[in-house]
Amino acid sequence: MNHLIAPSILAADFANLQRDIEMINNSEADWVHVDIMDGMFVPNISFGFPVVAATKKHATKPLDVHLMIVEPDRYLKAFKDAGADGMTVHYEACPHLHRTIQAIKELGCRAGVALNPHTPVALLEDIIADLDMVLIMSVNPGFGGQKFIDNTYKKLNDLKELSKTKNPGLLIEVDGGVDQSNIGKLLQAGANVLVAGSSVFSSANPAVAISNLKHP
Ligand code: DX5
Ligand code: ZN
Numbered sequence: 001m002n003h004l005i006a007p008s009i010l011a012a013d014f015a016n017l018q019r020d021i022e023m024i025n026n027s028e029a030d031w032v033h034v035d036i037m038d039g040m041f042v043p044n045i046s047f048g049f050p051v052v053a054a055t056k057k058h059a060t061k062p063l064d065v066h067l068m069i070v071e072p073d074r075y076l077k078a079f080k081d082a083g084a085d086g087m088t089v090h091y092e093a094c095p096h097l098h099r100t101i102q103a104i105k106e107l108g109c110r111a112g113v114a115l116n117p118h119t120p121v122a123l124l125e126d127i128i129a130d131l132d133m134v135l136i137m138s139v140n141p142g143f144g145g146q147k148f149i150d151n152t153y154k155k156l157n158d159l160k161e162l163s164k165t166k167n168p169g170l171l172i173e174v175d176g177g178v179d180q181s182n183i184g185k186l187l188q189a190g191a192n193v194l195v196a197g198s199s200v201f202s203s204a205n206p207a208v209a210i211s212n213l214k215h216p
Contacts, residue, residue: 001192003187003191003192003193003194003214004030004031004171004192004193004194005028005029005030005031005193005194005196005210005213005214006029006030006031006032006033006064006173006193006194006195006196007024007027007029007032007033007195007196007197007200007201007206007210008033008034008035008144008175008195008196008197008200009021009024009032009033009034009035009055010033010035010046010144010197011144011145011197011198011200011201011202012201013201014047014051017051017054017055017058018058020201020206021055021058021059022058023206023207024059024061024210025058025059025060025061026207027206027207027210027211028207028210028211028214029061029210029214030061030062030193031061031062031063031064031085031086031193032055032059032061032062032063032064033064033066033175033195033197034052034055034063034064034065034066034084035066035068035144035197036048036052036065036066036067036068036069036079037068037069037141037142038068038069038070040069040070041068041069041070041090041092041093041141042068042141042142043142044142044143049078049079049082050082052065052079052082052083052084053082053083055083056082056083057083059083062085062086063083063084063085063086064085064086064088064173064193064195065079065084065085065086065087065088066088066114066135066175066195067079067087067088067089067090067093068090068093068114068141068142069093070093071093072087072089072090072093072094072100073094073096073099073100073103076100076103076104076107077107080107080108080109084109085109085110086109086110086111086112086132086133087104087107087109087110087111087112088111088112088113088114088133088135088173089101089104089112089113089114090113090114090115090116090141091113091114091115091116091119091123091124092116092119094113097113097127098127098130101113101127101130101131102130110132110133110171111130111131111132111133112131112132112133112134112135112171112173113127113131113133113134113135114134114135114136114137114141114175115134115135115136115137115155116137116140116141117137117138117139117140117149117151117152120155120158121134121136121155121158121159121162122158122162124159124162125162125166128162128163128166128167128170129166129167131167131170132170132171133170133171133172133173133193134159134163134170134171134172134173135173135174135175136152136155136156136159136172136173136174136175136191137175137176138152138174138175138176138177138178139175139176139177141175141176144197144198145197145198145202146176146177147177148176148177148178148179148182149176149177152174152186152189153185153186153189156172156174156186156189156190156191157189157190159172159190160172160189160190171192171193172190172191172192172193173191173192173193173194173195174186174191174193174194174195175195176195178194178195178196178199178213179196179199179213180199180209180212180213180216183213183216184216187216194213196209196210196213199213200213
């Protein structure tokens with residue numbers, strides 16, 4: 001498949017959010033990546049339902065909501081109502097992951113599981129067939145603008161292998177430190193959805209930065 005680009009609005013200018021969303025609308029981006037941080041699962045707090053709903057009001061592309069929160073089950077319906085098209089929960093935050101994934105699907109959303117850098121891909125063996133997407137974190141979640149972790153390539157290879165037999169249509173997303181310098185190698189290793197925050201929004205021309213990621 002052709003890879004998808006999901007700019008992360010965590011790096012947008014929140015005082016000009018409508019402008020930045022319209023930039024994404026008019027770019028070659030495929031999704032809008034929406035980072036939810038609760039100050040518990042991760043040390044940072046980002047934003048909540050009103051900002052997701054405001055984003056949905058202007059976005060013409062699907063909202064890819066990344067839930068970096070404890071007990072995500074409590075909020076799935078609220079994020080769906082706010083406009084989520086896909087929801088990704090963290091493996092490390094879900095003691096009853098199978099139930100959580102079914103709940104996301106019952107809401108009519110694409111269901112994903114994210115793995116922190118230290119969490120092995122092999123732990124997904126008995127859930128991977130139920131997933132629409134796996135998100136490999138290539139930084140420790142919580143902040144934009146961090147340095148890419150090289151072990152990500154090894155994890156992508158592991159995931160590609162596991163998905164071959166168990167879920168060939170799996171979406172494989174990478175999030176954190178993605179830019180023009182590593183996207184080629186990430187695609188080669190099996191990624192097919194690339195999240196990019198700072199490399200897009202710190203660029204002089206974010207729409208061109210998105211286009212460059214779409215056509216590396
Ligand atoms: C990090 C978030 C990322 C973040 C990526 O916890 O999940 O989506 O926005 O930002 P960059 O691309 O700047 O690493
Ligand atoms: Zn994210």
